[in-house]
Amino acid sequence: MVVCGDDGLAHRLAAELRGVYGEQVTLVVPPNERTVRPPVVGRARSASAALFDRVVSAAVGTVGRSGTAGQPPGGTGGGRADGEGVLEAAELTEAVLAEAGVARAAALALVYDDDETNIRAALTARRLNPRLRLVLRLYNRRLGQHIEDLLDQAAALAAGDDGGPGTAIEASTTVLSDADTAAPALAATAVAGTSRVVQAEGLLLRAVERPLSGDGPGTGAGLTLALLSGGDPAGADGPFGAVEQQPRLLPDDEEVRQAAGRQAVVLEHVSAPAGGEPAAPARRAMTGVPPLGSLFSRRLRWSLAVLVGCVVGLAVALWVVTRIHPLRAFYITLLDLFAIDDPAVREPLGRQLLQLLSAFVGLLLLPVLLAAALEAFGTFRTASALRKPPRGLSGHVVLLGLGKIGTRVLTRLRELNIPVVCVESDPEARGLATARRLRVPVVLGDVTQEGVLEAAQIRRAEALLAVTSSDTTNLEAVLYARTVRPDLRVVLRLYDDDFATAVYRTLRAAYPQALTRSRSVTHLAAPAFAGAMLGRQVLGAVAVERRVLLFAAIDVDGHPQLEGRTVRDAFRAGSWRVLALLGRTDTASDHVLRKGDRVVVAATRRGLAELR
Template sequence: MVVCGDDGLAHRLAAELRGVYGEQVTLVVPPNGRTARPPVVGRARAASAALFDRVVSAAVGGRTGAAGPPSGPNPGQRADPEEPLEAAEPSEAVLAEAGVARAAALALVYDDDETNIRAALTARRLNPRLRLVLRLYNRRLGQHIEELLDQAAALAAGDQEDGTAGPGAGVEASTTVLSDADTAAPALAATAVTGTSRVVQTEGLLLRAVERPLAADGSGPGTGLCTLALLSGGDPDGGHGPDAGAEQQPRLLPDDEEVRRAAGRQAVVLEHVSAAPGTESAAPGRALAGIPSLGSLFSRRLRWSLAGLVGCVVALAVALWLVTGIHPLRACYVTLLDLFAIDDPALEEPLGRQLLQLLSALVGLLLLPVLLAAALETFGTFRTASSLRKPPRGLNGHVVLLGLGKIGTRVLTRLRELNIPVVCVESDPEARGLAAARRLRVPVVLGDVTQEGVLEAAQIHRAQTLLALTSADTTNLEAVLYARTLRPDLRVVLRLYDDDFATAVYRTLRAAYPRALTRSRSVTHLAAPAFAGAMLGRQVLGAVAVERRVLLFAAVDVDGHPQLEGRTVQEAFQAGAWRVLALLGRTGTPSGHVLEKGDRVVVAATRRGLAELG
């Protein structure tokens, strides 16, 4: 495996492939002065990963390169693949030195789309059978790139049908385009709304993992599909709970006997939602998205002024009806004529009629500036439709989103699909997410979140959640600490890069604000399993954080998997490793169904379990 990148995702992906799947990985990163430092994944996990590498190396005769020299030099293969290869850019010479010509898979996870595309085209030429995984932010361009590279691989494979084994023989060439923003956005949005990131969606199937206590009689998950995990005594979804001992670790994918013995214990239960959020419930709102509402056209003060004038007209019409005794409809008509100074003066009419005519004329004079103001506000609203909106005064229960970069923009789109009110805060007036905010008509506050008054302008005191997604850990932390001084019970979700730093922040915030919900999420931590699965030829649909462990959801073809093929859904289950959740393309998944060739299933698996499925 070859991993090329310039940020934390490259380092975490390489660690995932080595420590979990036991793959030999060559990491290509820019020189130290141009790259972000690798993420800290914890001493215990680093030690266990090193031990696992040594065991695998001894078992397969130096496959990982961690124990002893390789059996012999390979052309295009580096002598020490564990040592990162430093290069400013992934040129053809750099890819050749990294061993792309003989590699099984290549991941290009640079932050720049153009760099990844250029390197992918070069790599496909060097090795037509290479399995490519690209990180692209532009989804439409990514679809075209997938088709182009797959077509090139198919043509190259046809040219090699003469029996010669070219580079990468035995590996099925494929191209997968992923986005760390798209991978992490559903989890971050779900965390902001419900306090949990446990949502997985595929092919119209929406699965949601919820936390609930098991029944006292040990009857299992109740209305849920199955029990995914038994939680420890610490915080269920905090991600950085204060108790991290081995005896406090959650139990992933327990069997029925374990579930029965854990009666009354907190558990993560899987539920099936009939329709994906935003497909039906949000449709009416989108159908009327082009029609501005009354509240967006006129200010509240102007609306109250118009209502007051209408009340005056009604009162004058009723008074005229009582004074003159004419028909009520005629009284309304005459009042409107007086209002617009169309009727003749009531010179020979009774005194009451004359007074009412004067009052109607006075109300008409008051109506003119109100109508002019309404016209000006309507014109201004349409004129500034392409500009950023300000948070309305009566907004309540919304989500304050800090940062409109790649991650923030995807999360914003996801929140609006769920019809969640959002107020964005962005310091860069040229941020890429501002266009999406204009299109979605989301209020935006431009300013540095660390400056006093910016969060107040976003009405943080009436918000439900603060979602800090800027690229700077200290900025996110400072914003959260300041917000907590304004709202001690505010739910906060932080995007933090360093795991050790996130653990310390989480424990401190939990101790200082025990009644408030605190969550810390790492985008690379959520995205790395999907990229690693794609490099191994698997489709990882999502990752669910269960305390400090991760449960993966993947789509797997039954053909070629002896652990699945020929077994019933109930038999194709290994406690603590994997469980079949659903059969794609069919309604329902009876436990007695025998899995056969052509079936495609959704499985929940631990990292080790997914590696064992092969």
Template sequence: MVVCGDDGLARRLASELQDVYRERVTLVVPTARAPQPVVGRRAVARLGLSARLPVGRQPRGVDERALRVVEAAEPEEEVLVGAGVPGAAALALVYEDDETNLRAALVARRLNPRLRLVIRLYNRRLGQHLEALLDQAAVVAEPGADLRELDASTTVLSDADTAAPALAASAVAGTSKIVQADGLLLRAVERTPPGRGRVAEPGLCTLALLSATTGDPAGTEGSERSGDRGPQLLPDDRSVAAATGRGIVALEAVSRAGPTAPLRRGAATLPVASLFSRRLRWSLTGIVAVVAALAVASWLTTGDHPLHAAYITLLDIFAINDPAVTEPPERKVLQILAGFVGLLLLPVLVAAALEGLGAFRTASALRRVPRALSGHVVLLGLGKIGTRVLARLREMEVPVVCVESDPEARGVALARRLRVPVVLGDATQEGVLESARVHRADVLLALTSSDTTNLESTLYARAVRSDLRVVMRLYEDDFATAVYRTLRTAHPDALTRSRSVTHLSAPAFASAMMGRRILGAVPVERRVLLFAALEVAGHPQLEGRTVAESFRPGAWRVIALDTSAPEDRRPDLSAAAPEGEPAPAAGLVWELHPGYVLQARDRVVLAATRRGLAELLGRHAATAPGP
């Protein structure tokens, strides 16, 4: 396996392949890579943590003798040849720059048509076209061969798309976690037991048992406190029945996702409330009421038709009616009052015109934070990850206020289109978080690319509001765990979550390099549960066994069966139908009979742990023992 990258995802992926899948890995990194500090000294001192920072090029947990490191400024052709791409089984291109990954993928496909490619791209549309192009190039290079026989598939993934659902679900008050692949919708729900001594409803199946302290703000999630060994993934029925009083993660529903609904764009239709101020609206309402009263008074005093009386009143207001010199006194008084109302109407109309013009001129500008806003999510950082999380939160109609120091950041344009308030400034500076109304917020999402900014912003927000719910993005998963536990100890009444994007996304990239694309990933506290599609043929752990016999607690569980004929199956179960083509018929059966015997021709959907999936997919994995 060859991994090329310039950030933490490359090192995490190399560690995943070597440690979990037992593969030989060549890691290509930039020349003379400078160490990236995890956190600033001030934040370290405030937390009471050690100031020793993990640095170096070697991934954590990877034996240096089993990992070959190649240093190169760019993944050029000679570099890829030197890294062994012509004879490699798979290549992962995970540079942060899409153009670099694109150029290297084209060169790699020419060097090795049988190479399995996994490419990191932020541009979704470009990724779809690139997958088709490179797969077609593999078929052309091997005339008469089938792409599935070559196993030279191309998979385009985005760490932002992989991690965004987990980050958004951690921030939203509630228990539902939705994992949406291109074609499938997986819904996992955290369910708390109805009372002590009772077991929560399992739904379709129980995916995980939560740690006993996960609902306790003063507890340590996933610790061994009070005999709690952390979450238990894919437990058997006996363990679920015995775990009374503990929450579970249940598979609630799985369905085929339809076309992605367009995001609401408030700038497309400007409501009256955004055009005119409250004071102006009340002024216009008062004038309309006075005009109606004058029209009714004219109708009652003159005996005219109501429409004629209203018409005469409007003429008097606009000063285009003849003076009521010969009219009765009542008519003269009403005309004078209508003239005064006309004088009052003129400045109100001018103010309305100015406010309306100003509203249209600022429609493309950033929206200010409403003064009365409360119960919202404060999102720090509008980079790749922050942009995807912002889109997710707005799809769920969650009120958001963004904080970004760079006015040209990637997500500022999206926030402008969605009419989401944005505060421009450094979140660590005094007054910036106050401008975002953090003291009235429910959740703080710190998703900038700087660990120092995320941690210092969290500590400052905690000083403003000690019970604020916090979700932090931190670079190193071990450091994220230490920060999480320290904050939970320092603020026992607040809920804290720390997440590492590389930790959430690396399993998807690693599984794709093994030839199977992950359909979804659900974070369970500090662990990850994966969903993947797998052909039964060639797997003695599954073939010839019943659904109940194939279930291995803590490793994998068959949750669905693809009933479509092998010749009609899509190579990628999670892929949506191309534009202009009808969606494939639903061929997945989710409520399987425990006695069904899995055949070699079957394709199943598995829920698996990282090591369980590695045992099934790994080329060096030993055959699983019988049940």
């Protein structure tokens, strides 16, 4: 397999394929001076120190299968191995792809940060190897769908030309986005009680955290997917600071019975409405005209209401004094109000006093009407501008960073009807247009500067979600926020695992009553990319503390671990569990899986590798 990229996702994906699935991988990266430091991965899942050294060495590309430490096999100065090694290239040209062995590879992952680079390389690779399984990292989802259809059609035509009708071909194209993969987990982590959802062809599954009752698995609690580490009963990332006690993924019934009182990740089925689509939360229609309440401030609306009340009161008083028709009384009051020449010279004294009072109210009304006109004009003029956090806002989520990840997280939070205030230092950030469209308040400024978080109403916020691309910026923002609100729930996006471990332990020790969580985008996204390279339809991933549980749709045909077994027997504790049979609503535990069935399984990374 070939992995091409220019950031941490490429290194983590290569380590995932080598260390977990045992694949031979050629990693294509830019020269050393342009390559970011690869993450340290594989420690949590290594069975021994030797395996850990192998995974880390594979991640940084210093050891090949047939090479020595510090020198990639197949030559010096970057070089390449026959099936496993590192190839350095400033640009991903056709010659580089050929040297990496794309013509003989089973799968190619293009995970550059630039969509155009990935698309150009995918078109070239499909021509070099029509049977190649392609996995692309694209941020533009609509363009990704078109590219996926185009490349699949090209592969089908090439298969017909090369082998004639009926020739079997494993070529497929999968377009994924690390932002889309990680955003649901990040958004769910920031909000207490928010469920993590996995969708599979109309089936809607939800994973929630709750204590086990001890009545046995599936009794009022749904299906238990994982037992959280007992060191942190609040559900924070326990193994992040307690390596000696890891969470238990996919436990058997006996383990669940013995874990009464512990926190667990439980799977629930959410019924979808007619049509198979899940019910979307109610959202305000986005139109070009702002709502009436946003045109005028609350103080101005109260001023107008008081003046209208005065006009009505004056009209009633005039009707009582003069005994004229009520409509005529209202009409004369308006004439007096706007100073239209109709003096009550020969009228009774009460009528004259009311006329003077009406003229005085009219003088008060003119500046209010002018203020209303100017305010409405300003609202329309700034309808496309960024909103400021309103006064009195509370219970919201403060989101730091509106890059690729932050934009997807913002969209996810708004889909869940969660109030958000964004903080962004770059006035040209890609997420500002999304925030403007969703009418989300934004504070422009460096979060490390004093007063920026205060402008985002951090003192009354429910959670802080720091997803900028800088670890130090995220850490500095969280530390400052904790000095302001010691009980604030914080979620950090940290790149380096060792650094994240030290940060987590210190924060949990300093603030034991507050929830602190850490998420790595590459850590959440790599399993989905690896599964797609192996030909699996990975539906989603659920973060279980610092581990990941994968959901995949698998054809039963050809899997001895599934075919011919019942749903109950097709279960291996700690590896995989069959959750549902697609196309059926009455799946029972004694149903025998046969050829042609398609199931949804929850699996660990190693479990998905064994199913292969």
